[in-house]
Amino acid sequence: MKAHVKLAQSAGKLEHSAEQQTDSADRRTQLAADRTVLAAERTYAAWVRTGLAALASGIGARALLDKIVAGWLIGATGSVLILFSAFCFMAAVWRQTHPVAPPRPDTRRLPPALLVVVNGFLVLVSLAALVGIWAR
Numbered sequence: 001m002k003a004h005v006k007l008a009q010s011a012g013k014l015e016h017s018a019e020q021q022t023d024s025a026d027r028r029t030q031l032a033a034d035r036t037v038l039a040a041e042r043t044y045a046a047w048v049r050t051g052l053a054a055l056a057s058g059i060g061a062r063a064l065l066d067k068i069v070a071g072w073l074i075g076a077t078g079s080v081l082i083l084f085s086a087f088c089f090m091a092a093v094w095r096q097t098h099p100v101a102p103p104r105p106d107t108r109r110l111p112p113a114l115l116v117v118v119n120g121f122l123v124l125v126s127l128a129a130l131v132g133i134w135a136r
Contacts (some may be wrong), residue, residue, distance in 0.1 A: 033105035041110065044096040051088030058082035059129050065083040078133040086126040100112065 058081030063076045093115045 030106060034107040037105045037107040040096060040098075043093050044110070044115075047088050047092030047095065048119070048122070051085040051092065051126075053085075054081045054088060055085035055122075055126055055129060056100055058085060058126075062133055069109050075134055079130055080135065082130045085125045087125065087128070089122040093119045 017056040061078040061081060062074055065077065093112075096110060096115055097112045
């Protein structure tokens with residue numbers, strides 16, 4: 001009889017241990033999903049940062065290269081950089097709006113409408129800078 005009691009206690013501990021492991025694995029999976037969302041936000045920030053740097057470089061190309069190289073080359077260089085900045089702004093939104101595979105993370109994603117508005121504005125700024133480079 002004593003062996004049956006010990007066996008029952010052991011089985012209970014084993015069941016409890018299995019539940020804890022399942023809960024722990026579920027939590028690790030949830031945390032991994034959160035890390036995925038945060039990594040996507042870092043990637044978004046990198047695209048926007050690259051776009052802003054390209055935009056600034058494209059605008060600065062005229063001032064920096066003036067009287068050093070031909071005017072058409074300055075315009076072409078600035079245009080390529082500014083068009084690249086617009087590409088970066090659009091790619092940032094495209095990459096960020098892809099859905100995250102299950103499980104659903106606890107961390108909230110940035111609202112897609114906000115991304116479209118902000119990056120749409122940055123694309124308009126890029127296009128205005130492109131016009132400004134050639135208007136001079």
